[in-house]
Amino acid sequence: MKYDYLIVGSGLFGATFAYFAKKAGKNSLVIDKRPQLGGNVYCEQIEGINVHKYGAHIFHTNNKEVWDFVNSIVPFNRYTNSPVANYKGTLYNLPFNMNTFYQMWGVTTPAEAQAKIDEQKAFALTCLNGREPANLEEQALCLVGEDIFVKLIKEYTEKQWGRKCSELPAFIIKRLPVRYTYDNNYFNDLYQGIPIGGYNILINRLLEGIDCKTGIDFFDNLKNNWQNIAKKLVYCGPLDEFFQFSLGHLDWRTVTFKTRIEDTPNYQGNAVVNYTSYDKPYTRIIEHKHFEMFGNNIYNCPKTVVSEEYSVEYKYGMEQYYPINDNRNNTIAEQYKILASQQQNVLFGGRLAEYKYYDMAPIIEKVMNLWK
């Protein structure tokens, strides 16, 4: 039998594509080199808790069509992302809002907070003496002033990038939104949440009735003879690998996780705590149960699972998480994309094949639009 599509990668792009193909009467074979389906949204069950194995994933969107679609596959819960920052043991709410300013300076009104930030921004601008910010440090100081920069941005960013803020380019931080309301909701989007029962349910339902094979690497088995299996190829793997790195390797930023079980039902009281000082080597601790258990329900599960998140320098072979959109990598990626556009019957889709950071909702929106 020849499939209509061979889909390489069972992440949200591949799984959503296979779902719409099936609805259109096309049949697909989905393969993934990992031992499980789902790509980066895959969750591992530990102690009855869905552990986000490839990094914490919070679904958020303004697009009602996308939200209605995912909820038609599996209902989503009411999780609202409201991270907390820990700077040398003192806690601050994020994103920067009136709660943060109260914790930072004791100010209680928007006018007092604004005056404080304006004063600090003015000082930073005076130091620049009319020139543009030359690096991330100067940029951030001009946007939010010294106190927020020092306690909530500087060391966190340096841990993330492994370089001093004064050595990082200013463009990394274009805007630093500041809210003069008591609002800890991280996202501005209309809709956010986590699939009830976890992301694996979303993936499994998208792929229901579709042939799937895990533990199969496209390059080991199928690169040269996929046309014997399917009429068209949907490729969600790394762009440079498809072309045997002929134009060079694309760089990525990666993170690693140290995950452990804690013998307490509630370790940190929140899903996400950012560690914004050097006294802790990790950037964040994720407590996974808070994505899906709320109120007293967290105590029905006697243990908890936490993951420390570390930024590490990317080396070939590591998980490819965030594309590095500097000049070198953008130029190489553009050249690969020209080669990709010349491939017959091959669609390059998703974050790896497009060498582009996508949130989950835009990935789904993209596939929905392809099938319209």
Ligand SMILES: Cc1cc2nc3c(=O)[nH]c(=O)nc-3n(C[C@H](O)[C@H](O)[C@H](O)COP(=O)(O)OP(=O)(O)OC[C@H]3O[C@@H](n4cnc5c(N)ncnc54)[C@H](O)[C@@H]3O)c2cc1C
């Ligand atoms: C750490 C992190 C946190 C994130 N958090 C959020 C968040 O909170 N909210 C949000 O909206 N988005 C988040 N995202 C983005 C989200 O992960 C992506 O939008 C989504 O995973 C993209 O799906 P995809 O199918 O393109 O890629 P992936 O999920 O990576 O799937 C690609 C699949 O292709 C497979 N594959 C690759 N090469 C081969 C090969 N040669 N043969 C066979 N299979 C292959 C891989 O094994 C993988 O399963 C986050 C991303 C990261 C990295």
